[in-house]
Structures are given as C-alpha cells and as structure tokens.
Amino acid sequence: MRNGQKSIQWQYADQAMADRSAEVIRTLLQHGYEAYWVGGCVRDEYMGRRVSDMDITTSARPEITASLFPKVIPTGIQHGTVTVLMEGEAFEVTTFRIEGGYEDHRHPTEVAFVGDVEQDLRRRDFTMNAMAIGLDGTWVDPFGGRADIDRRRIRCVGEASLRFREDALRMVRCIRFASVFGFSIAPRTWKGILAERDTLSFIAMERIRSEFEKIMTGPSPLRGLSMFVRSGLYSRMKAPFPYTGHDDSMLSAIPLIDPEHAYIRWSLLLLACDIRSQAADELLRGWTFSNKQRQEIVSLMSIQEEWLKITGADKDGMDKLPWVRLVLTHGKASAGGWLRLQQALHHSGAAATAETANRQLAEWLEEMQIQSLKDLAVTGNELVQALGKRGGPWLGELLGQLLLLAAAGQINNDKESLIDEAKRVVMNHEGS
Numbered sequence: 001m002r003n004g005q006k007s008i009q010w011q012y013a014d015q016a017m018a019d020r021s022a023e024v025i026r027t028l029l030q031h032g033y034e035a036y037w038v039g040g041c042v043r044d045e046y047m048g049r050r051v052s053d054m055d056i057t058t059s060a061r062p063e064i065t066a067s068l069f070p071k072v073i074p075t076g077i078q079h080g081t082v083t084v085l086m087e088g089e090a091f092e093v094t095t096f097r098i099e100g101g102y103e104d105h106r107h108p109t110e111v112a113f114v115g116d117v118e119q120d121l122r123r124r125d126f127t128m129n130a131m132a133i134g135l136d137g138t139w140v141d142p143f144g145g146r147a148d149i150d151r152r153r154i155r156c157v158g159e160a161s162l163r164f165r166e167d168a169l170r171m172v173r174c175i176r177f178a179s180v181f182g183f184s185i186a187p188r189t190w191k192g193i194l195a196e197r198d199t200l201s202f203i204a205m206e207r208i209r210s211e212f213e214k215i216m217t218g219p220s221p222l223r224g225l226s227m228f229v230r231s232g233l234y235s236r237m238k239a240p241f242p243y244t245g246h247d248d249s250m251l252s253a254i255p256l257i258d259p260e261h262a263y264i265r266w267s268l269l270l271l272a273c274d275i276r277s278q279a280a281d282e283l284l285r286g287w288t289f290s291n292k293q294r295q296e297i298v299s300l301m302s303i304q305e306e307w308l309k310i311t312g313a314d315k316d317g318m319d320k321l322p323w324v325r326l327v328l329t330h331g332k333a334s335a336g337g338w339l340r341l342q343q344a345l346h347h348s349g350a351a352a353t354a355e356t357a358n359r360q361l362a363e364w365l366e367e368m369q370i371q372s373l374k375d376l377a378v379t380g381n382e383l384v385q386a387l388g389k390r391g392g393p394w395l396g397e398l399l400g401q402l403l404l405l406a407a408a409g410q411i412n413n414d415k416e417s418l419i420d421e422a423k424r425v426v427m428n429h430e431g432s
C-alpha cells in the first residue's frame, strides 16, 4: 500500500472495488463523519495478500449511512451494519460499536454505538484484524497488529479468554489463520483457547466446517489439523472423526493435492483415519457438507475400497474391464480424482498403485468414449426386436454388458456390432 498525499493506493485489491469503497468513505467524510477501511482488507493489504472484500467502519449511525446513499440494504441495522451498493460493488458499512452480554458464546445480546474508532477496534478478535486505515493513508493500529504480522504471530486483542468467550468460533479462526498464514499463536492466546475450548459446543457445525475447509485447502492443512487436535478443540466438535494427529504417509499426501480439488484432500484425510465410505457418508452429513461435496468425497473412497478388493495386495494389478466397470459406476470425474489421489499417495511414499499401472489406467480412462447407456448406439427396444425375445430382467443385464465392452473398446459402438455381440451373448447363455 502506498501512502499518497491525498489518498492511498491499494495494491492487492481490485481497482474498481478500491475506487468505489473510497467513494463511500469520501461521502461519509464530506458529511462530517469519520470513516475507515477496517478488518480483513487492511490486514491482507499489509500482508500482500489478495483483498477479497472491503469493510468500512464509521462514526455515522446506521440510519444516517442509509440516508446518504441511494442504494442500501439494511443488513443488520440494529447491530449497526448497512450494505451500501455502489456501481456493482457491495460494502458493509458498520457504525463504531462495542458489544456486550454475549449469549451462548455466539451473539452479542446488546451493542452500543461509540464515537471512537479505537473503541470499535478493541472489540475485535486479533490484533492483525483490529486495524483501520483512512482515506489519506493514516493507520489506526492501537494494538500493534502490524508488529504482530511482522513477527508472524496471532495475538488476541486484550484478554484472550474474554475474546473467545464472546465468540467461540474465534478459537477456530485463530487456528485457521495460523495454519493458512504459517503464523505462530502467542502463548497467552493459546492458553485462552485451552481455557475456553469447551464453549466450542455452542457453535453451529456449519460455521466450524467453513473454517475447517479453509484449513484443509490452505498451504499447511496438517499443521492446522495438528493444532486443532492439540488444542483439544477437535474432540469437542459435534462429529469428530478419529484423527489421531499421527503423521503417516497417507496424511502427508494431502498437501500434494491441488487445493482446487479439495474433495480429494478430504478423502485422503478420511482414508487416513481408516474410515469406510459408508461411515464417511454419515460423518460428512454431520459436518453439514453439501450433497455434492459429500458425494464427491464418498465416491472417491468407494473407488479406493473397490479397487483394493479387485487388486488385493497386487499393486501392479491393472485389468482393464474391472477398471472400466468402476469408471462406469462412479463416473469419469471421480475416477480422474482417484488417479490424482493415487499419484499423491505414490509421491508421499504410501502404498499406492504402481506408477506404470497408474499411467495405464489414466490412458484407459482417457480413451473411454462412452459412459452411460444413453451413449450406447443401440436401445433396449432395438435389442428386443433384433433378438426376437420378450423384454425382462435379462435386457438390463445385457445392455450393461454391452456398455462395458463398448466403453472398454472391446467392441465397436455401432448398432450392427452391438446387435452381433448381443446375439453371441444370448446364444452362449442359452447354450450353457
């Protein structure tokens, strides 16, 4: 961030977002109120990380803010927050406030508006998140947030136990920030977590999962997991799985997976915990994963289980038909994900399919032109007619077999070849 004479230049924020948010601040200033950028955007800019949204804090009461801009959403007016819409950008503008009387370690029962930005910063979780910056580039950093960032440590504002008692999710945020930024946790802040960890049970699993997902897709998920276990937070979750923190080669495969494929990272974690796909399905429901995420993860684990059953101890085993059958059952995307998982296992030294076998499976996957009955060049009715037989359960079985052979490239996917093969199968079957 460069401090200019008149206004600051954001280096890590989208230019349009920075300009529009500056306009919001300027408007508030012109009407005689104080206004600053605050929280995560200030922290990320200082750290040289991409700024994803820009929050504003102001001395103006929410109803005043709402009256100064043509397009606003009264997001949480009683808590002082108004969302200002400015040429396609949305900014949360919150009145300087202090909070009190926390109910269930989640929500403040009352908020009081205050006239001073420093008081507002005092109610925030960590020193690095309790900084504000003005339009002219003036820093408001009363608790040494920049110094803590320079020392690469997370430290609570004031007394850690109090901050965590106010909102128990902050304990998970603390570990998430430490894990994602590669920071340490200041000793008193860590002690605060140990003292308050029982209050985690007040927090909805959904909010914990969302933090946990950031840990899992971050650069050091294993460090995050390990801190989570060591702090005792892990065992206080509503649906913990039996992660012991034991660092085996399956776990060390997790960071080798591109975070874009988070579901593979989750599958590895669950496999490392020796959880079967069915139990994983239940657990992931408890973790409030979406159906899509859950299916992606479970599908990968099922492929792993089925593949181990097929190949047994033979890690070089690579028969084509069982593989194609697996791909047809779970889909090409999951099969591709499973190959990535195998590759990562291979590089981490865990028992995995041999690299040559893996390459062969990948080639077969690539070659597969058809994936489902609707891709088959013959229909059930056409088979019934060509074979002169009445429909029945045999038809589904036959279609499945034709699909398998055509997908494996062992017969051509054209009507004539498929009908010929069907006749051959039926003849063999009737002859036996």
Ligand SMILES: Nc1ccn([C@@H]2O[C@H](COP(=O)(O)OP(=O)(O)OP(=O)(O)O)[C@@H](O)[C@H]2O)c(=O)n1
Pocket: 038, 039, 040, 041, 055, 123, 124, 125, 126, 129, 130, 167, 169, 170, 173
């Ligand atoms: N439990 C919380 C959540 C948030 N905050 C304050 O509210 C700001 C905005 O919170 P949020 O947008 O949830 O998170 P960020 O800190 O911006 O970080 P990230 O976007 O990475 O979640 C934080 O910086 C912090 O000052 C807090 O004190 N306690």
